[in-house]
Amino acid sequence: MATELFTWYTVSDTLNDFKSGLSLAQESGAESLLVLTCSLNNYPEEELNALFTACPLKLFGGIYPMLTLQGDLIKQGALIIGFKETFDVTLFTQLNHVTTENSLEDFITSTLQEKQNFRGQDNFLMFYDALISNIEGFIDCLFECLDHGIKIAGGGAGNLDFIQRQCVFTNSGIHSDAILLVALPRALHTSVAHGWKTFDEPFLVSEAQGQTVQSLNYQPAYEVYCQTIENATEYTFKDTDFFEIAKHFPLGIKDINNNIIVRDPILAKNNQLQCFGNIPINSMVYLLEGKIDTLVASTEKAAATLFSNLTKTTIPTTMIFDCISRALFMEDEFEKELNVIAEQCRSGTLFGVLSLGEIANSQSGAIRLLNKSIVISSW
Amino acid sequence: MNKALFLISLQHELAMAIGNKLDLKAMLKVFLKVCFNRLDLTSAHIYVYCDQSGMPSKSLPLKGTSYKHFLSIPKNKRGQSWSKSTILTNFARQLNSRQKNISFRCDNGQYLSGFIIPEYGLLTFETHYELAEEVQKALQPILQKLATSCYTSIVHASLVKEVHSRQLIEEKVAFQAQHDGLTGLFNRQHINLLLGNALEDARTYEKTGSVVFVDLNRFKPINDAMGHTVGDKILLTLAHRLQALSNENIDIGRFGGDQFIILLKNLKGDYQTTIDQLIAQINQLLVAPFIIDTNSYKLTCSIGYAFFPLQSSTVTNLIKFADIAMYEAKRAKTQQGKQYQRAMSDKIKKRLAYIDDMKQGLEQGDFKLYYQAQYNHYGDIIGAEALLRWQHPIHGKESPALYIPIAEESDLILSIGQWVLEQACRDIKKLEQLSLPKSFNKIAINISAKQLIQHDFQVSVLEAITQNDIPANRLALELTENLLVENIEDSIKLIASLKENEIDCAIDDFGTGYSSLTYLKRIPASVLKIDRSFVTNIAQSSESAAIASMIISLGKTLNMDILAEGVETQEELNCLKELGCFHYQGFYFSGPLPFEQFSQLFK
Numbered sequence: 001m002a003t004e005l006f007t008w009y010t011v012s013d014t015l016n017d018f019k020s021g022l023s024l025a026q027e028s029g030a031e032s033l034l035v036l037t038c039s040l041n042n043y044p045e046e047e048l049n050a051l052f053t054a055c056p057l058k059l060f061g062g063i064y065p066m067l068t069l070q071g072d073l074i075k076q077g078a079l080i081i082g083f084k085e086t087f088d089v090t091l092f093t094q095l096n097h098v099t100t101e102n103s104l105e106d107f108i109t110s111t112l113q114e115k116q117n118f119r120g121q122d123n124f125l126m127f128y129d130a131l132i133s134n135i136e137g138f139i140d141c142l143f144e145c146l147d148h149g150i151k152i153a154g155g156g157a158g159n160l161d162f163i164q165r166q167c168v169f170t171n172s173g174i175h176s177d178a179i180l181l182v183a184l185p186r187a188l189h190t191s192v193a194h195g196w197k198t199f200d201e202p203f204l205v206s207e208a209q210g211q212t213v214q215s216l217n218y219q220p221a222y223e224v225y226c227q228t229i230e231n232a233t234e235y236t237f238k239d240t241d242f243f244e245i246a247k248h249f250p251l252g253i254k255d256i257n258n259n260i261i262v263r264d265p266i267l268a269k270n271n272q273l274q275c276f277g278n279i280p281i282n283s284m285v286y287l288l289e290g291k292i293d294t295l296v297a298s299t300e301k302a303a304a305t306l307f308s309n310l311t312k313t314t315i316p317t318t319m320i321f322d323c324i325s326r327a328l329f330m331e332d333e334f335e336k337e338l339n340v341i342a343e344q345c346r347s348g349t350l351f352g353v354l355s356l357g358e359i360a361n362s363q364s365g366a367i368r369l370l371n372k373s374i375v376i377s378s379w
Numbered sequence: 380m381n382k383a384l385f386l387i388s389l390q391h392e393l394a395m396a397i398g399n400k401l402d403l404k405a406m407l408k409v410f411l412k413v414c415f416n417r418l419d420l421t422s423a424h425i426y427v428y429c430d431q432s433g434m435p436s437k438s439l440p441l442k443g444t445s446y447k448h449f450l451s452i453p454k455n456k457r458g459q460s461w462s463k464s465t466i467l468t469n470f471a472r473q474l475n476s477r478q479k480n481i482s483f484r485c486d487n488g489q490y491l492s493g494f495i496i497p498e499y500g501l502l503t504f505e506t507h508y509e510l511a512e513e514v515q516k517a518l519q520p521i522l523q524k525l526a527t528s529c530y531t532s533i534v535h536a537s538l539v540k541e542v543h544s545r546q547l548i549e550e551k552v553a554f555q556a557q558h559d560g561l562t563g564l565f566n567r568q569h570i571n572l573l574l575g576n577a578l579e580d581a582r583t584y585e586k587t588g589s590v591v592f593v594d595l596n597r598f599k600p601i602n603d604a605m606g607h608t609v610g611d612k613i614l615l616t617l618a619h620r621l622q623a624l625s626n627e628n629i630d631i632g633r634f635g636g637d638q639f640i641i642l643l644k645n646l647k648g649d650y651q652t653t654i655d656q657l658i659a660q661i662n663q664l665l666v667a668p669f670i671i672d673t674n675s676y677k678l679t680c681s682i683g684y685a686f687f688p689l690q691s692s693t694v695t696n697l698i699k700f701a702d703i704a705m706y707e708a709k710r711a712k713t714q715q716g717k718q719y720q721r722a723m724s725d726k727i728k729k730r731l732a733y734i735d736d737m738k739q740g741l742e743q744g745d746f747k748l749y750y751q752a753q754y755n756h757y758g759d760i761i762g763a764e765a766l767l768r769w770q771h772p773i774h775g776k777e778s779p780a781l782y783i784p785i786a787e788e789s790d791l792i793l794s795i796g797q798w799v800l801e802q803a804c805r806d807i808k809k810l811e812q813l814s815l816p817k818s819f820n821k822i823a824i825n826i827s828a829k830q831l832i833q834h835d836f837q838v839s840v841l842e843a844i845t846q847n848d849i850p851a852n853r854l855a856l857e858l859t860e861n862l863l864v865e866n867i868e869d870s871i872k873l874i875a876s877l878k879e880n881e882i883d884c885a886i887d888d889f890g891t892g893y894s895s896l897t898y899l900k901r902i903p904a905s906v907l908k909i910d911r912s913f914v915t916n917i918a919q920s921s922e923s924a925a926i927a928s929m930i931i932s933l934g935k936t937l938n939m940d941i942l943a944e945g946v947e948t949q950e951e952l953n954c955l956k957e958l959g960c961f962h963y964q965g966f967y968f969s970g971p972l973p974f975e976q977f978s979q980l981f982k
Contacts, residue, residue, distance in 0.1 A: 140412065147455035202384060255419045257508060280416065282392035284384065364421045364507050
């Protein structure tokens with residue numbers, strides 16, 4: 001039995017096409033709509049707001065750099081998935097105003113109380129504004145405050161230009177600085193992969209503040225990073241855009257079980273490295289490298305593991321949260337990654353987003369923010 | 380190599396995570412969070428040793444010291460506190476009893492690893508993998524550091540608590556220094572300070588303000604009759620009501636007793652209107668009766684006020700002026716309030732000068748006792764009332780109706796009363812030396828309210844009798860009905876005690892007060908004196924006759940003698956006789972006479 005009953009997409013960037021898709025979705029008999037649009041579209045915000053507020057069905061989703069459907073990449077346009085069930089949606093807004101750990105805890109606790117602590121709801125999708133400054137604080141606190149283990153998959157919405165805009169959809173409109181938790185009616189199964197490998201000895205993070213690494217081994221972080229890469233490879237940073245090289249060499253934090261949490265260095269400023277996720281001070285970080293084939297192989301393995309574990313009685317819905325930087329790294333060969341998933345996913349709808357940061361449970365159960373990774377989720 | 384590096388970096392990272400916060404829970408939480416991420420934990424828990432009050436202990440735990448669940452990440456499990464998890468609780472118990480690191484594989488495949496935080500508590504990690512031995516060993520020095528940090532946090536918390544308690548005490552002391560203990564309003568000292576500041580502001584910024592004095596009318600009888608508890612509740616209720624008037628420009632304080640003071644600042648424009656409105660508001664606050672312990676009390680107040688800096692620019696004077704104005708309002712029995720006027724001070728000055736005159740008069744022997752004889756229906760002298768007369772050096776003969784109330788307002792009445800007592804005793808001694816008729820009984824002197832409440836009153840009476848060597852039964856005391864009622868319980872005791880010493884009491888001016896017959900029955904007085912107002916023209920006034928008749932019946936019922944005052948005509952005498960009154964005093968028989976003339980009556 002399929003869990004969704006309606007799938008519609010367009011590669012057109014005009015609102016009129018989207019409107020017609022939304023009308024069709026509303027007439028499809030679905031109770032809830034997952035709406036995903038590309039950041040390159042030309043959708044006026046006000047009109048989009050009006051469409052969403054007028055929608056009689058439960059609506060959620062967001063704006064992502066790109067979308068995927070089966071093995072195809074959608075660079076502009078939209079995707080609407082209609083579900084038979086009414087999904088429970090919880091919106092957390094104005095996260096940037098919640099600056100201290102205590103106020104964040106109060107904020108989350110009060111919402112959890114309103115929602116009866118999500119009793120009976122263990123499976124969630126998470127759509128969020130990727131430019132929320134303390135997303136890791138939020139997921140840590142959510143894990144700490146929830147009195148039961150949850151299974152979660154999610155990805156950061158927004159633009160590649162890293163300017164904060166409205167990017168999360170609900171029936172009350174489009175939101176920025178917001179996190180959306182969507183409770184799923186069935187068990188969620190996830191599989192995570194990145195395929196990056198260490199290529200040098202680890203460095204001690206001697207100074208760091210949140211997402212900024214100030215020094216590695218007591219030397220300016222940027223200098224250490226550049227020198228290590230230049231010594232080991234042909235790349236030279238002098239005449240090249242930083243990200244063009246950095247996209248090949250993320251940082252990695254290794255946990256006790258040798259699992260690597262990837263951190264994407266996205267900016268070099270004042271001899272410091274700005275990553276897309278926290279790097280704890282006093283931790284050890286590795287320089288990572290990757291090849292398209294190993295990345296794809298890792299994804300293929302993750303997909304195989306996931307789909308082999310699914311029950312045969314339900315035709316699952318599968319959504320992937322694939323990091324946009326993997327697409328930028330693989331460039332034209334990116335669809336290989338989508339294809340290996342599509343090959344494993346033999347039934348049900350397969351779709352996804354290219355996200356700015358991914359969310360998944362670690363093996364221990366804790367919720368983690370990932371970079372340069374792929375989260376394949378089925379329910 | 381990398382494994383070693385990992386362990387070193389793990390130690391380093393965990394060590395650096397310790398002691399970042401001073402609060403024990405916050406400090407341990409930071410540590411647990413780092414453990415969580417670095418060791419890929421499923422849950423983490425800390426138990427701490429507690430002292431007898433259940434607080435984290437800062438000294439070495441004694442054998443059998445209890446430990447309690449202190450912190451977990453995540454906070455709860457499926458709606459239940461981790462402290463109720465049997466597996467975890469049993470594991471903690473085992474860990475505590477063994478006092479060394481232990482591990483355990485649960486049925487669900489998860490692992491529990493337990494560590495001792497030396498002297499402070501227990502640490503437990505839940506993992507989905509088995510924590511390697513070298514990792515466990517690597518944690519040992521970290522736990523020692525954690526213990527030190529626990530000590531610091533606990534000591535810090537106790538210091539913070541101590542500082543906080545001290546702050547609270549200091550705040551309480553500061554509050555008490557500024558506020559009245561009963562009502563919580565500002566006290567006199569603080570009102571003085573606020574007034575000083577307000578005066579300074581008024582001078583600097585050319586503003587006007589006012590001091591308003593509020594005094595409850597007839598509060599003392601309630602306080603005396605119903606007790607201080609009731610009085611205090613009334614004052615507290617009133618304070619709450621008055622507090623409703625306060626705002627940034629109005630401060631309310633209790634000056635003492637039943638006196639309240641209101642300080643108004645920054646009065647604008649027509650400030651007389653503002654004051655009038657305030658007075659109306661205060662009176663309005665008193666409209667609702669005070670319900671205390673199911674009894675209802677209706678009270679009014681007298682209000683006086685003075686403006687600053689117009690009328691004075693010193694704190695002492697302003698309060699004095701408002702007080703004077705309040706007393707004027709009380710004398711005038713007005714609830715409209717009175718503004719202080721210079722004439723009020725002049726009046727007080729004159730009054731003070733008059734009191735000085737009285738003092739001098741007393742010293743110089745200008746006061747004399749006159750005696751008005753009392754007769755029975757046979758025309759025999761049965762006694763006399765001693766009456767005070769004062770020959771003022773300038774004004775001549777002063778009326779007792781003028782100087783007695785003034786003397787009563789000051790303490791001079793005590794000196795005068797004592798002189799009267801002693802002089803009467805001396806005169807009785809002289810009379811004793813005459814051949815007095817058998818019908819003659821005693822000389823009565825009038826007693827004031829202030830005399831009566833002196834704790835040594837009875838002693839001074841007995842002393843005067845002893846010193847003059849006269850029979851106690853020759854002296855009688857006259858107390859007014861109102862005076863008795865104001866302090867009924869003490870009065871009853873005093874009169875009974877005097878009676879035991881053969882000193883009789885008479886109730887003067889009977890009929891003018893509204894004393895309860897229940898009280899009257901309990902007062903062991905010997906004589907009821909019918910007030911002159913019911914005697915004058917008694918033959919023509921059926922009402923007076925009816926009242927006199929009632930008093931006569933009452934006296935007989937209570938076994939008291941009845942004496943009519945102010946008998947001036949034969950007609951009145953006849954009427955009284957007919958009604959059954961056989962003792963008289965008045966001009967019909969004799970006016971008040973100087974002692975020498977009075978004593979002639981016996982010759």
